[in-house]
Amino acid sequence: MQDAFIDALVQSAFQVTSVLTRIGAENDLSLTQLRVLGILRDRRPRVTELAAHLGLEKSSVSGLVDRAEQRGLMAREKNSEDRRAVDVFLTPAGRELAVRLFSEVRTALGPTLGALGTERQIRLIELLEPTLDV
Amino acid sequence: MQDAFIDALVQSAFQVTSVLTRIGAENDLSLTQLRVLGILRDRRPRVTELAAHLGLEKSSVSGLVDRAEQRGLMAREKNSEDRRAVDVFLTPAGRELAVRLFSEVRTALGPTLGALGTERQIRLIELLEPTLDV
DNA sequence: TATTGTTATACTCTATAACTATA
DNA sequence: TATAGTTATAGAGTATAACAATA
Numbered sequence: 001m002q003d004a005f006i007d008a009l010v011q012s013a014f015q016v017t018s019v020l021t022r023i024g025a026e027n028d029l030s031l032t033q034l035r036v037l038g039i040l041r042d043r044r045p046r047v048t049e050l051a052a053h054l055g056l057e058k059s060s061v062s063g064l065v066d067r068a069e070q071r072g073l074m075a076r077e078k079n080s081e082d083r084r085a086v087d088v089f090l091t092p093a094g095r096e097l098a099v100r101l102f103s104e105v106r107t108a109l110g111p112t113l114g115a116l117g118t119e120r121q122i123r124l125i126e127l128l129e130p131t132l133d134v
Numbered sequence: 135m136q137d138a139f140i141d142a143l144v145q146s147a148f149q150v151t152s153v154l155t156r157i158g159a160e161n162d163l164s165l166t167q168l169r170v171l172g173i174l175r176d177r178r179p180r181v182t183e184l185a186a187h188l189g190l191e192k193s194s195v196s197g198l199v200d201r202a203e204q205r206g207l208m209a210r211e212k213n214s215e216d217r218r219a220v221d222v223f224l225t226p227a228g229r230e231l232a233v234r235l236f237s238e239v240r241t242a243l244g245p246t247l248g249a250l251g252t253e254r255q256i257r258l259i260e261l262l263e264p265t266l267d268v
Numbered sequence: 269t270a271t272t273g274t275t276a277t278a279c280t281c282t283a284t285a286a287c288t289a290t291a
Numbered sequence: 292t293a294t295a296g297t298t299a300t301a302g303a304g305t306a307t308a309a310c311a312a313t314a
Binding site: 217 | 282283285289290291
């Protein structure tokens with residue numbers, strides 16, 4: 001029973017991930033780049049904070065931001081209070097892309113799961129909530 | 135409302151993925167290698183089938199199996215009916231590792247989610263099931 | 269001294285294209 | 292001809308270690 005529960009959760013995770021990966025790939029973005037786009041929508045973290053969020057080393061994030069910066073999606077700016085730190089944020093182009101892609105995510109996941117019906121959705125959120133404390 | 139639902143589902147997916155990635159990394163396995171280990175527990179697919187399952191190109195799977203084979207976790211064997219095809223399966227060592235790691239996954243995800251209580255778990259599976267048709 | 273970020277290096281993952289063997 | 296798999300190649304993602312700038 002416990003096992004069936006965990007399998008269902010893992011399968012559901014792979015399925016959601018696969019949708020996100022596909023939408024990213026269609027726009028030449030890795031899953032990680034897509035995540036960064038999502039994170040930066042309402043934040044302006046320094047490199048170390050971003051790395052902690054993603055569970056990556058800061059050197060890996062340096063590379064990620066390098067490539068996104070070359071594509072004009074993100075930018076860096078020295079933090080004015082601590083001049084060792086570098087803030088990362090979306091350019092207007094990056095923000096546009098983020099908005100568009102997350103609308104695609106809703107479109108892709110919505111119908112599949114919309115079949116649940118609003119009432120079931122509410123119950124699902126209630127059930128998932130305790131698992132969301134990171 | 136719909137948005138909150140989708141955010142919860144995506145966050146839950148990232149969280150599950152992060153647990154799987156950590157357990158894999160602690161054993162020098164990528165998330166993909168861990169997935170393959172899981173798939174091969176009860177299957178003996180040919181390379182093309184495995185690629186379809188993972189959503190990867192067959193050349194990528196060739197490399198994955200190469201590296202797992204070098205570590206003694208998987209093995210290849212020519213299919214006797216279609217001699218173009220190659221079956222992939224776990225070695226005894228691979229099977230042992232798979233059993234151990236998936237027990238770790240249950241241990242890691244169980245308590246977090248065990249807090250839900252058995253009754254909520256049953257309801258959650260019922261809710262997730264419609265999303266599991268791949 | 270400690271922290272922040274970058275760079276150098278090496279390996280894995282992945283896709284595309286070209287190839288071999290079999291159907 | 293078409294399909295199954297491998298190999299060659301190239302780029303992204305990642306970690307570790309060494310480094311420069313700032314605290």
